[in-house]
Ligand code: ATP
Ligand code: MG
């Protein structure tokens with residue numbers, strides 16, 4: 102990318118989360134991830150330009166040196182930090198403003214730090230358009246925590262039985278964040294069982310909230326509505342998907358063809374999630390098994406009598422197995438972490454300079470990674486044990502909040518497929534994104550939030566009649 106040639110007309114609004122705004126290039130398969138800052142007075146913002154730059158560098162280091170080794174080279178694209186002209190950023194900020202959803206406008210784009218992250222556009226498959234006229238479809242899933250916690254530090258029994266996502270739904274509904282409960286349960290998606298994964302994905306399609314987005318040729322075609330009362334438009338999605346599943350026309354004429362298309366679509370997503378990351382691999386994969394935690398959430402709508410005994414298990418190299426493994430670094434639960442956080446805080450009160458040696462605010466390098474990997478299993482009362490577990494917890498939190506992108510497109514058309522009789526074949530690629538650090542300072546908030554969610558769940562579901 103050439104600094105002096107940056108032109109806001111080459112870029113368009115692509116999407117955003119809580120922390121960043123993403124713009125995509127009109128011709129190249131590239132995006133810029135630009136951080137968001139509170140929309141208060143600009144004096145405050147200006148003051149933090151230096152910190153914003155530090156923060157972006159930290160995000161990239163963390164992705165490169167911590168998350169990539171843990172999740173696997175092939176799934177993670179750390180990108181690079183790029184210097185951007187302030188004028189470009191100001192123009193870009195004006196340009197995207199009108200596209201932004203209202204509910205995200207409590208923050209504004211950072212136009213002071215003069216930098217951003219440049220990443221490949223994962224909603225696209227490079228060079229694909231040369232081979233087929235149908236643009237790639239990309240499914241973005243934010244799967245959230247895929248296991249039931251199993252820590253002896255937990256004080257409420259329901260945490261052993263009902264997963265965090267399902268409990269959190271009740272709290273979010275009560276606080277007006279969403280208007281309907283999602284029936285999606287992460288434990289079904291992470292089960293490795295095709296039936297349960299199918300149900301999980303179907304429930305995501307019916308109530309995507311911020312856990313599902315679908316793109317076609319890099320354009321968002323399906324997501325939750327800005328107006329929370331509106332249902333997602335599945336019929337419109339089916340129209341988009343129809344050309345990708347032409348064989349369904351002949352085979353199921355008259356029999357709710359829309360349903361057949363969605364069914365096939367879900368199966369493509371499932372196979373990609375169970376694969377080793379791209380469509381050019383084969384062989385029977387080894388399975389990953391959860392040993393300590395219960396495999397089923399009691400709040401999931403999946404019928405319990407249909408769950409076979411034991412774990413189906415995810416293929417060891419699959420994207421979900423990788424994410425789950427990192428999520429499970431949180432083996433003490435926030436209730437076990439909070440006292441360790443306080444131990445660290447107490448220590449820092451006495452020895453404030455130790456904050457640097459303990460790498461609380463980074464740098465996120467090999468040495469940070471060593472602390473994460475070599476943390477003791479037993480608490481020996483030391484601050485080293487405490488900080489090791491706190492680091493592990495933060496890494497796990499990143500994995501509980503990341504997104505998976507599955508991008509697929511029809512394979513080259515050959516004579517056989519032109520007859521539209523066979524099931525279509527797809528080429529796909531799977532990646533993990535949004536691997537930001539979770540702040541050390543956020544731990545007390547997480548502790549309080551956990552107790553609010555659990556208490557609210559108990560009150561709302563177990564109230565006496
Ligand atoms: P969250 O609130 O989920 O933490 P965030 O603010 O950290 O989100 P991201 O999730 O990284 O930001 O990016 C916001 C959105 O931009 C994503 O949901 C995704 O749709 C899109 N996006 C991000 N990175 C890429 C990429 N490399 N290629 C294509 N789209 C991307
Ligand atoms: Mg995100």
Ligand code: MG
Nearest residue numbers: 118120535537
């Ligand atoms: Mg994020």
